[in-house]
Amino acid sequence: MTDVSAWHSDPAPPDCVPATTNLADLLERILDKGIVIAGDIKIDLLDIELLTIRLRLFIASVDTARRAGIDWWETDPALSSRAAHDVLAEENERLRARLDALEGAGAGALGASGEEPR
Numbered sequence: 001m002t003d004v005s006a007w008h009s010d011p012a013p014p015d016c017v018p019a020t021t022n023l024a025d026l027l028e029r030i031l032d033k034g035i036v037i038a039g040d041i042k043i044d045l046l047d048i049e050l051l052t053i054r055l056r057l058f059i060a061s062v063d064t065a066r067r068a069g070i071d072w073w074e075t076d077p078a079l080s081s082r083a084a085h086d087v088l089a090e091e092n093e094r095l096r097a098r099l100d101a102l103e104g105a106g107a108g109a110l111g112a113s114g115e116e117p118r
Contacts, residue, residue, distance in 0.1 A: 037058075
């Protein structure tokens with residue numbers, strides 16, 4: 001017969017000891033590789049779907065996100081001063097084009113005498 005108490009009292013073999021990892025190592029590994037967390041929240045009442053919320057979370061370093069093709073923070077005017085400047089420059093250009101078109105249409109309406117039509 002096997003002695004169960006002796007079997008449980010033996011220390012674990014060296015290869016079964018869990019490796020300890022500190023938080024900094026874990027965070028570095030996650031940011032280097034990236035991690036995706038996805039989930040759905042559904043609210044139903046009497047088998048009628050009232051609300052569905054889809055959550056997608058991608059945690060990674062900026063370099064890892066760029067390698068994955070994600071760079072929305074560079075084009076969002078609320079997050080990037082360069083993007084905000086670009087948006088203002090585009091709006092300024094559109095307004096100048098509209099002003100030129102309106103001035104051109106107004107000059108054609110004046111006629112040859114330079115007076116406004118009555």
